[in-house]
Amino acid sequence: MTPEEVEIIRLVVQARSGMVINPDKTYRIETQLAPLARREGYADISELVQAVQDKRDPALMWALTEALTNSETSFFRDRAPFQQFREEILPELAMNRGAKPLRIWSAACSTGQEPYSLAMLLDDEVSKYPGLTVELFGSDISERCLEKAQSGLYTQFEVQRGLPIRLLVRHFERQDEAWAIAPRIRQTVRWRRVNLLADLRGLGQFDVIFCRNVVSSFEPATARRVLEQLAAALPDDGRLVLGIDETLGELTEAFNPVSGRRGVYAPNPAFSVAA
Secondary structure, three states: OOHHHHHHHHHHHHHHHOEOOOOOOHHHHHHHHHHHHHHOOOOOHHHHHHHHHHHOOHHHHHHHHHHHHOOOOOOOOOOHHHHHHHHHHHHHHHHHHOOOOEEEEEOOOOOOHHHHHHHHHHHHHHHHOOOOOEEEEEEEOOHHHHHHHHHOEEEHHHHHOOOOHHHHHHHEEEEOOEEEEOHHHHOOEEEEEOOOOOOOHHHOOOOEEEOOOOHHHEOHHHHHHHHHHHHHOOOOOOEEEOOOOOOOOOOOOOEEEOOOOOOEEEEOHHHHHHO
16 A cells, blocks of 8 residues: 555544554555455455545445454453452442442444453342342444344354353354354343444443543544543443553543552542533
């Protein structure tokens, strides 16, 4: 790809998703766009980019954006956030909510492994909290990712990445060359296409938001705007879970870090009052 083609791609993706594409990683761009070019009937990526520039077709520009925003994911990725949720966040919120449903949102969930990991964890834990009901939501910008997530079908490679064998045996069934998650687990997650750059107020309030390894891909002004919308969607005792290596630094005062918990943040009540 030429530098000019990379720049066209970068501008299209950033305008629609907020994600900043590293122009130096041309191999990654080519790897992710080659299947799209074939699927859309173009001879190569250069022809695809030329069509994007000439036609300005919204559907094609969104397809390009989705191809480059598909994030790396796996079941129980990084482990620590799920352990913190099970041992600390869930017990505290369950005690505070009473009969009110606990609402959990997995934002930018890609192909669904994160919300399904939470669903399996909750299947094990919810009986410890009599009367507790949980509403679990998964969202992504990519329709193709959401279609796969809703199907609940995963390859052998995908289930081998992070999924304990006891959970595979308990919650999945072999289906031809794939593994299908049990309907009982699949039906606990509600799915919705959400662009984090959009107005999020219509989604309502959540008690826990998982938004891992997403904010760090935005430029600072975009990251601040998204984070402040997420803060507005959480109660004072709610929790935002970022990637374990993500920090907010001076991006915004909307959150305070939870002491001793990497990547876990609580809304800053003072910011909410001042906003």
